[in-house]
Amino acid sequence: MDLKMLNVKPLNPEATQDQESSEVTGAMHDGSSQSDIKVTYKLCDINGQMVEAWREMFKEYIPDRIQVYKGDIFKQGPAADAIVSPANSFGFMDGGIDMTYSMHFGWQLQERLQKVIREEYNGELMVGDAIIIPTFEGWINDGSVDWSKFNEGQPIKYLISAPTMRVPLDVSDTANAYIAFRSVILSVKKHNSTPGNDPIHTVLCPGLGTAVGRMPKIRCAYQMLRAYETFELNINEEMIHPESLATPSIDHLNMVQFGTEKGRTKLWKNTKAKFESSEWAKDRRDDKERISFSSYLPIIALDQINRRVFGTEKERKSRFADSKAKYVPSERTKDAKEDRERKEADFKTDENDALEKV
Numbered sequence: 001m002d003l004k005m006l007n008v009k010p011l012n013p014e015a016t017q018d019q020e021s022s023e024v025t026g027a028m029h030d031g032s033s034q035s036d037i038k039v040t041y042k043l044c045d046i047n048g049q050m051v052e053a054w055r056e057m058f059k060e061y062i063p064d065r066i067q068v069y070k071g072d073i074f075k076q077g078p079a080a081d082a083i084v085s086p087a088n089s090f091g092f093m094d095g096g097i098d099m100t101y102s103m104h105f106g107w108q109l110q111e112r113l114q115k116v117i118r119e120e121y122n123g124e125l126m127v128g129d130a131i132i133i134p135t136f137e138g139w140i141n142d143g144s145v146d147w148s149k150f151n152e153g154q155p156i157k158y159l160i161s162a163p164t165m166r167v168p169l170d171v172s173d174t175a176n177a178y179i180a181f182r183s184v185i186l187s188v189k190k191h192n193s194t195p196g197n198d199p200i201h202t203v204l205c206p207g208l209g210t211a212v213g214r215m216p217k218i219r220c221a222y223q224m225l226r227a228y229e230t231f232e233l234n235i236n237e238e239m240i241h242p243e244s245l246a247t248p249s250i251d252h253l254n255m256v257q258f259g260t261e262k263g264r265t266k267l268w269k270n271t272k273a274k275f276e277s278s279e280w281a282k283d284r285r286d287d288k289e290r291i292s293f294s295s296y297l298p299i300i301a302l303d304q305i306n307r308r309v310f311g312t313e314k315e316r317k318s319r320f321a322d323s324k325a326k327y328v329p330s331e332r333t334k335d336a337k338e339d340r341e342r343k344e345a346d347f348k349t350d351e352n353d354a355l356e357k358v
Contacts, residue, residue, distance in 0.1 A: 037192045041228070042204045044069040044077045050207040053221035058228070066228075073097070073206055074104055079154035080204035082132065084184055089124045089166040091117045096211050101159070104145060105135050112137060113161055127176055130162040130183035132191050132200075151204075158191075158200060160184055164209040171213040175255045178223035180208050185231045218259040226255060 043054045043066065051070040058066040069078055085098055091114040093102045102110055112133060117125045125131060135156055147155050162180045165171050184205065192199050208224065209215040230236040242248050 037199050037201065038065075039188055039192070039200065039232070040065060040067060040202045041232075042067045042069065042078050042080055042202055043206075043224075044071065044073050044204060045207045045210075046070070046072055047207065047210070047217065049217040050210060050220070053217040054224075056218075057221040057225040061228075065232075073100070073204065074150040077151050077204055078202075079152040080156055080202040081198075081200045082158035082160050082188070082203045083135075083156050084203065084205040084208075085159055085161045086164040086180060086206060086208045087113075087125075087161045088168060089117075089126055089163045090114070091125065091161065095168065097206055104150070105159075106145075108137070109135060109159060113159070117161075124166070125161060125163055127163045127166060128179045128183055130160055130180075130187040132158050132160050132187055135159050156204065157198065160187060160203065162187070162208075165213055168212045171209045172215045172219070173256050174209075174215075175223060175252055176213065177208040177210075177215055177220040178227045178255055181205075181224045181227040182231050185227060216259045219255070222258045223255050226251070 043051075043058070045051055045054075048070060051068055054066075054068045055062065058068070062068060067078065069076060071077065073083070083101070085093065085101055086096075087093065087098055091110060093099065093110040093113070113131075116131055116133060117123060121129070121131075135158060145155075147153055162184045164176045164180045171177075184203065188200050188203060191197050207217065207220055210217055210220050226236070226239075230239050234240075238247055239251060
């Protein structure tokens with residue numbers, strides 16, 4: 001195969017690692033810093049519901065920063081510098097969309113990915129981590145791909161392996177799509193900020209955890225939006241520097257329930273502000289010295305644990321009523337009980353005084 005068609009150069013065995021990262025692609029690093037590189041994320045899936053969910057969630061950023069496509073990620077997919085693999089933690093690419101990648105790039109990709117995972121990550125690339133490797137060693141196609149038929153005739157240079165699950169399982173009620181897309185964004189930023197690396201300007205990404213993982217399409221899209229706004233656009237400062245654990249806890253529950261009857265119907269641009277404007281907070285706004293914003297957390301945590309382990313050997317013997325009972329003796333509720341008893345006593349005293357006057 002003519003390497004000129006691929007816009008790549010043969011690997012120079014005498015080059016240093018940094019030199020290889022620029023030379024073998026035929027494009028030297030232009031010296032731009034990471035903050036100067038604008039990355040466009042191209043979301044592509046064969047499932048129409050996934051595509052519509054992306055269009056709804058990312059409508060504010062289409063087409064300038066986000067582009068959405070429907071179809072086979074290679075045949076109808078656009079050109080891109082890198083492609084995301086929503087993998088498992090062990091680098092096996094023999095199922096789901098990863099099998100499509102293996103058929104496209106050859107099994108050499110899985111072999112090299114697993115080699116990196118075993119040598120640099122002690123055998124497991126956990127959910128929340130991501131690694132970037134060339135799709136072909138030295139960026140030289142071994143002849144297995146005719147690029148003219150795929151991705152607008154342009155070679156995809158990098159694979160971004162970002163696990164959405166440790167092993168194949170249902171992740172529908174997790175925040176794994178958010179966590180995985182966060183790792184993609186941060187790994188691209190790190191790659192682009194490393195001197196000598198060929199910059200990644202475009203990233204091709206399928207749905208995350210929506211096939212084997214069974215995550216609802218709208219929930220996946222919402223979680224990806226939260227990650228994109230927080231770590232690519234830096235507009236959710238309260239999630240980077242939360243004032244209390246309540247803020248990320250409520251945001252987490254919102255993400256894992258989004259799209260269901262229990263899920264919120266509106267996006268929470270400012271989770272803490274939304275929470276503080278709730279009836280619970282309004283009723284206690286004059287009592288901030290005694291009731292902190294985080295006092296709501298025990299109920300959230302206990303309820304979350306109870307729902308996750310219910311019906312298993314770890315199940316609580318007396319359901320959530322017992323969990324709530326354990327929460328009642330807290331200082332906050334003791335103070336509230338004393339206040340209520342005092343108010344009731346004052347009311348009875350006033351009532352008796354009124355009757356005596358009559």
